[in-house]
Amino acid sequence: MQQGEDVLAGQFRAAVEEGQLDHEPQSDDLACHILHQFHGSGRGAAGGQQIVDDEHALTRRDVIAVDLQAICSVFEIVADAHTFRRQLLRFAHGHESGAERVGERGGEDKSAGFDAQEDSNHFLDLDWEGYGKYPYSGLPRDYTAAVAKFGKKRIEDNGTLPWRTEEMFGNLQRAFESYGRRGPFGRFDILFFSAWLTHYVSDAHVPFHAVLNYDGQLTGQHGLHSRFEAFLFERYRDQWTIAPKPIEPIRNPRDFIFEVVLQGTQLVPPILKADLDAIGGRDEYDDAYYAAFFKANRAVVERRLNESIAASAAMIAGAWEAAGKPAVPVNPRPTVQRRRR
Numbered sequence: 001m002q003q004g005e006d007v008l009a010g011q012f013r014a015a016v017e018e019g020q021l022d023h024e025p026q027s028d029d030l031a032c033h034i035l036h037q038f039h040g041s042g043r044g045a046a047g048g049q050q051i052v053d054d055e056h057a058l059t060r061r062d063v064i065a066v067d068l069q070a071i072c073s074v075f076e077i078v079a080d081a082h083t084f085r086r087q088l089l090r091f092a093h094g095h096e097s098g099a100e101r102v103g104e105r106g107g108e109d110k111s112a113g114f115d116a117q118e119d120s121n122h123f124l125d126l127d128w129e130g131y132g133k134y135p136y137s138g139l140p141r142d143y144t145a146a147v148a149k150f151g152k153k154r155i156e157d158n159g160t161l162p163w164r165t166e167e168m169f170g171n172l173q174r175a176f177e178s179y180g181r182r183g184p185f186g187r188f189d190i191l192f193f194s195a196w197l198t199h200y201v202s203d204a205h206v207p208f209h210a211v212l213n214y215d216g217q218l219t220g221q222h223g224l225h226s227r228f229e230a231f232l233f234e235r236y237r238d239q240w241t242i243a244p245k246p247i248e249p250i251r252n253p254r255d256f257i258f259e260v261v262l263q264g265t266q267l268v269p270p271i272l273k274a275d276l277d278a279i280g281g282r283d284e285y286d287d288a289y290y291a292a293f294f295k296a297n298r299a300v301v302e303r304r305l306n307e308s309i310a311a312s313a314a315m316i317a318g319a320w321e322a323a324g325k326p327a328v329p330v331n332p333r334p335t336v337q338r339r340r341r
Helices: 007-016 028-039 060-078 083-094 116-122 143-150 152-158 161-177 183-204 224-235 253-279 287-322
Strands: none
Touching: 116 152, 116 161, 116 183, 143 152, 161 183, 161 253, 161 287, 183 253, 183 287, 224 253, 224 287, 253 287
8 A cells, every 4th residue: 555654744844844743652552542432432343244234324423433433544554654643643532622612713712522512513414405506505604604594503403514624723723823832731732733623624525424314324325424434444444545645735724624525525426326336135235345335436535535634734734824834843852850859
């Protein structure tokens, strides 16, 4: 597998002109352990086959749990050579209580745990009938205007991913701005908000985070979300071509994510068809199913994986630029610990 190991941390490193953030080795196994401890085990692959009759529609919470498991697998492969990316995962799931809430864009961070309110931050169902036909111009991109038009409950029910990404971008920008004043905690602020920001960026690149039929539940294809995002990836993890191409720093995170999600809506129909073609008249999602499903979807999975990695780096670089390009030194000197007598 071709790995673009230097794209995520490397693009950021090139942007700050100082090198990567100070880091400590941390195993992916520990990161995954923290992930599961915080979010619960969710639904994972229990074996080599799945029984069609046992598939049920996943709730949004179940699907996000599967997303986290898939992200863990992606990190193990793509970021194995970069402790920076591993630190992002560790801090994302060890310090989630500091996230700012949608619609509360202030100077201070608002507290939000991973609860029902947080769920809506991970998707945007653009194809809801009230938003009109593609390109769904009925939904204002300004959050205040969207709430004024549809009401806060409807907006939250349909997802708030672009606005949440915008907020976390602002949090990271402020973390860069305050780096010099935060002493030894400054770098952890950057890691923490980078982790959250790139989590949302990755969510936006999953096609099923863009549509109402997020798990195939509306077309009798229950469990499709996990088959596409988790099981397919894990089965063929050594065959994906990971070679992201760097993009310019992102300066408008909200509109960028809107465009990514909009693209995702157009990717779903072929995936739905590939799922039906792969299972045919059989009753098990067996090796034959996944072989056919992999062949049909390899290009789109690789495309979105690579775009997600490049976008994650560009988001971090964009927040750094917006903060005025502060110096982020390499390996700052450790604090001297003095013996107490």
